[in-house]
Amino acid sequence: MLLGRSTFGGWLRERRRMLDLTQAELARRVGCSEITIRKIEANDRIPSRQIAELLAGMLDIPSAERATFVAFARGRPAPSAPHPAGPAVQGVPAPLTRLLGREQAAAAIARRLLDEEVRLLTLVGPPGIGKTRLALHVAAELGPQFPDGARFVPLAALADAQLVLEAVAQAAGVGADAGRALADQLVDALRERALLLVLDNFEHVLPAASEIAQLLTHCPRLTVLATSRAALHVRGEQLFPVAPLALPPPCGPLDAAQVASSPAVQLFVERTQAVAPHFALSADNAPAVAAICARLDGLPLAIELAAARCRLLSPAALLARLAELRAALPAPAQGPGDLPPRHRGLGPAVRGG
Ligand SMILES: Nc1ncnc2c1ncn2[C@@H]1O[C@H](COP(=O)(O)OP(=O)(O)OP(=O)(O)O)[C@@H](O)[C@H]1O
Ligand SMILES: [Mg+2]
Structure with a gap:
């Protein structure tokens, strides 16, 4: 039932689509608001036990599996989730408010990150436009689709670009051995890993861009999603400019x-x-x-x-x-x-x- 997923929201969305139900239709059947379904699918809300039980009924979950289903819905990872090394999405902060708009941007970013040709995608834009917010959302949604999951590396507080690899090692759970260059140790540890690494607020540490490019060169299954006020300007980088939130149409009488x-x-x-x-x-x-x-x-x-x-x-x-x-x-x-x-x-x- 729950194979291949480690977030309930992602699983729910897939199951609903398989049953050809809209969010509104599922909400109507469960007796909750559409927004509740949307939040659950975005992993912004954990369903109450009552809603989880109603969902089990509406989604044709066999009765023998309902207790597991409700536990999964209420926050326990799927027992069969394929990430023995740990949860698929680690260290990705969960925002306290819901994401507004951005459906198309998030889908476009996800598509590009799933394209094997894309190794480094940078969300660029001015301060406060929502780069980090968008990256967090994409990482939470997409992490389970990367065999080794997603890791979030906050860089805004780093005082020095030389600390970037250390931050990456820490986020990826790579223990550093003082006797060897950290870059080599990271390559050894990440060479075989199909991991999505989110490097947030890279504008603070732009001199480290070449180290990230090197890491990508030696770790062919690694994908980096960066957020930055400025491009990293390394080979292979693709840019995704983040637009402002959509405004109401500017002319004509306001509806x-x-x-x-x-x-x-x-x-x-x-x-x-x-x-x-x-x-x-x-x-x-x-x-x-x-x-x-x-x-x-x-x-x-x-x-x-x-x-x-x-x-x-x-x-x-x-x-x-x-x-x-x-x-x-x-x-x-x-x-x-x-x-x-x-x-x-x-x-x-x-x-x-
Ligand atoms: N689509 C959205 N829905 C809800 N809140 C949002 C959205 N986009 C941004 N925000 C909120 O706006 C604020 C600024 O967003 P964010 O931190 O992502 O900007 P940023 O582009 O990463 O800025 P910086 O360049 O300073 O890192 C945050 O409080 C964030 O939660
Ligand atoms: Mg940011």
Whole structure:
């Protein structure tokens, strides 16, 4: 039943498609919202025991296998998952909020990473555009399809490009032996491994790009997904420019439903609701919300920081003060306190500079 998968979300999506069901149809049969199914498939939510049992019924799981199914759905790895070395996806942080939009980008990135010709794919774009977020999503979705899974290597905090190989070794579980060059030890350990390595925020360590290129040359089954504000500029690198979140159409009379379906607006609404639970998108405030997102160029980080101001301001008031806000952001207190330090200093991005 559960062969070949180690995330429940990926398994569920495949099974639903096999049964030719849409997310909406499965949600209707289970009696939950479509968004719940979407989150479960994206591994953003663990189903309740009750939903897991209903899913088992709707997906024709034989009764002898239902207890295993529910345990798997509730977070225990599949007993037959093919990764004896450990979970397929290791060290990939699970975001606390859901991914908005990006369906096409994520599918395009996944397609390219599964192409054997593509060894190094770099998601490039300005600060706060959502490169890391997209890479995390792709790694979680795709890791199980790589025989040796995916590993996440955060580089933003490294003070020195010379520490990159050490960070890779640590993430890949390669113990370093002080007597030999680390690059050689990594090659020995990774030569046979079909692994997806996510190197996040590579712009901090660009001088290490050639070491990564060397590693790829000697480890033919290794695939690297990098995120970076600038290209690594090594041979074999392919670039995937990350676009801003889609905005509502710019001209014509604004249709509230169209506004609500824009991922940029959804991000604004969700982050506003996190600080002002009664906030809702309405025909009245939709034009101001659409205008705010457009003024912030669909940049997710800027939208998040602006939405944090809506605890006290209406969207219309926020829009009116946007010029002033752009100049003032980001004081650390304006956004969530757990933002990474590099994002607290993102004045230029928020100002569009
Ligand atoms: N599609 C999305 N859905 C929900 N939130 C998003 C999305 N894209 C980005 N975000 C949020 O926006 C913020 C900035 O995104 P992220 O950290 O991925 O940007 P980045 O391009 O990696 O920036 P940097 O260059 O500074 O590393 C994060 O809080 C992230 O969770
Ligand atoms: Mg990043």
